[in-house]
Amino acid sequence: MVVFFLVSSGRGKLVLVPDELSCHEVSMSELIDQRAEFANEAWGSLPDTILTQIFFHLNVVDRCKASCVCRHWMHCIEIPLLWRKFSCGFFLPTQGNIIKCLKKYGRHVRDLSIELNQSEKTNRNNAVAVIDHVASLKEPRLTHLTISFRGENPLFYAGQEFTSALKRLFETIGKSDHCSLTHVNLRGLESNFTDEFVNTLSSNCKNLEYLNLLNKVLVCNISAESIVTLIKKCKKLKILHMYHASLSNNVLHAFAQSEREPLQRLGIVCRRQEKYGEDLIPSAWSDLLIRSPGLKVELGFDHTCPLHRVSEIMKPEIPVQELHLVTFSRIYPEVRLAASYYRETLVKLVVQTRPSKELEEALLEVAQHCFLLHTLYVYCIVRKEIVNRILELCPAMKTKKTYILKSEMEPEPWTVGQEEGD
Template identity: 30%
Template sequence: MEFPEEVLAYIFSYLPLWDRYSASLVCKAWSQTMTHPSVWYYTEVRCESGTEAHGLLQFCQLLRLVRHLKISVRHLKEEASRNMAVQVLNHATVRDSCLSALCVSCTGDFPLFYSGEDILRSIEAVLLSEESGLSLREVDFRDMPFTLSDSLIRNVARRSPGLRRLYINNQTLVCNITTHTMREVLTLCPELRVLGVFYASLSETVLGELLHPQRPPFSLLELYCEWSDKYVPTVSDRFWETLRRRHPSLSVDVVLNHTLPVTKFLKILQPGVPVRGLELVTYTYLVKEVAFAADSYSGTLEKLVLQTTSSPELDSALVGVAERCGLLREVHCYCVVSQHVVRAFVTGCPRLWRYTLKTYKEPHPWTCTVLK
């Protein structure tokens, strides 16, 4: 039975690069189908020595057909893997490239004193190249754990004024992106609707760019808060209310890192922030903060993640969340809670689809429960 080329192309689009290479060797028809643009619309290239490298050599010229590209570097200690990432980037950004979304993900052990400069330089070189006709709609650096520079982010904005989504909240220890750069990004990219960023890179002046009447609806702001935020002024509740009126569909996801002093939590978490996701990634006593979330975000909260200390007071605060936050879809609490807390979430949150709530300690990592 012969499949139409469009059907084969759709099937091949789900294959990893090496499997695409293997499929292309089956017959002439399959080899021809592998050049169909829909095969390459969404493509992840795992930069590893061995099998994926062979697939890259076979298909490097077809990478210009990729619309959404994810480059995954899993072995940063291997220079060959890093060089492969650079090669993929160069082939996917030629002048007639179709690329509109770029995601770079780096995992595994780092070489000693490695700062990712070779990868960062390659990305910036592509953005500055006159030979590249690159204009991106989405850039995702959340899983690229290197300190980003002002020049890199400015060049992203200058080269891609039609940018819709930008994620630079990559959870490194140091945030080098200034408020001046973020204001320039919002000015240069008037269609930007989703932004992931360090809290330290924002201010009321920066966010004021979103209040201009000609801007389209802004939908999501992801905030990563860490130790340097103890030195920066917080965005006031009055400003959040103003921003919320201008963009009624705005949602905010907030991660409060363990390096941030707890005294700063409730200064950042103003009642007017339309918090959709809240992660309190610390090990301190968070009863007051959990109770605050139940009171302030009952109409918006969909995901809650806690790393804190067990206590009867915490159990009571969590029951309050279950009773008030009817939109909650996920709750993950990485400390032991009572059975009463588990029942409160399962019975009181009709949209809940998965949770991590343990009544006794388990070996790490704790598994989450998925509701059918």
């Protein structure tokens, strides 16, 4: 049996030393070398399952560096399970080395996430190279795709190279017998989407279940006709986020067809184009709810949406779970409307407006009547007694701190869209 002793290192620390080393004088350098040898042996002898769990939490770059430590680690890095999710970011020119890692392990990737500062051409080229490499694989296994821009678009930039690369990727996946995209999130991709782009997606990804097309460009160029085609071809689509400009009665009727999966969630954002939009008939919503009784709707209005259109678009037939009224104008009549229309469905309410007594009364109505209300973000001053009354009516919201209600102006958080937990 080996006995260990604690020996002072001379630096205020104790070193664990075997008995045979403590029986005679040992230099500090020898102790350090001995300790390092024990440590290396310990790390090198860790079971594969433990190492795999550790490597799973490393980013792509650190994971590749870890593969150079020893053969055992390199063997663990080769496990396909580690590469099913591949997240890469391009914010510096040197980050292009990630592509080398993708070329080695890309055949295992099922969930691909790309973030970049699109203001630099090098970053855009690297991100497009990632998409092109996955599109060049003979047997891609990609099922989830997320792309997010984190910077400012260059002047007159339309993101043409990204939409072209994505169309090539969709066409490759459409020919594959081994994979099919089920989850596509393009919310952060500030590129110009067209009917041709959506049609390419729907023709090649018929097993699609989730799609987010809220790309934040100034004008939505996706017609309702292309959305109808998407719905007819992608019969498993359960979650769709889109602009109201692309919505029509025919879109709702297409979702109500019996041969497709029931719709679970529909996200709608209304903007400046609603000035020329048409109202959806209540019966179209009623027919959809018969086919999809569990449907939850996220309805949002930004500051560019004409104010008179807000109340016209809000209808009692819509099962609104989340309502975002980011208008920066007096919106209290619409808040009262929400308390009346969505008392059985509303879970989250976000309001960006001007303070007023009428608004406070409307917020109290929401707290009193919407018994499912879980989250309330109000980006203006509300009197202290009103805040206290709302929290009395919604104790769970107070306990979980899922609210922003300020009685005094503070620097943060006052930026809509950056609420904690979203």
